[in-house]
Amino acid sequence: EVQLVESGGGLVQPGGSLRLSCAASGFTFSSYWMHWVRQAPGKGLVWVSRINSDGSSTSYADSVKGRFTISRDNAKNTLYLQMNSLRAEDTAVYYCASPGDWDYFDYWGQGTLVTVSS
């Protein structure tokens, strides 16, 4: 059974940093691209970032480019999102998601809440 379990969320002050993790199991993690998608409270879904299977290629939404860094450790079956220079508008539930044969998402974690507030 595929499982994606996010962790690392919490309350952080504006300008602060946080690192999210997503532990994957039940599939060959090292073979798949992975994504982060976020959802502000009461709002819709917004794609954040993707990384290819070996970590050599990444892309980001304009809203996080230069502040967030996606990475992965295939030996640990874990996906990361390093978030720096956090802003109030980054407040959201962050989901890791694995794609099907293209960039639609067939598996999602339960999400981890990041709150940016003073």
Add this chain to the structure above:
Amino acid sequence: DIVMTQSPDSLAVSLGERATINCKSSQSVLYSSNNKNYLAWYQQKPGQPPKLLIYWASTRESGVPDRFSGSGSGTDFTLTISSLQAEDVAVYYCQQYYSTLVTFGPGTKVDIK
């Protein structure tokens, strides 16, 4: 960026009746070389992550009840719930993955009338 819009914002349907949700993309998401529409639909219930229902505009995900169907091509798409059940109360999102910048629609809330 490809902008996705959905209509209506919300709808209330009687149990057993049909629910229809529309999704429109600001540019075509049909890739002519393979004749595939890069469009997915998700269901999200409160406090839960989204659940994939439909991909390639009309392919039902494994385990999804056949009362859910997707149709459309190019820029106009529809998700139909043929006979609404109580467990279908949720927000439904469309998503395009034609562009490397994937984008979602704003969501349509479905309730029981």
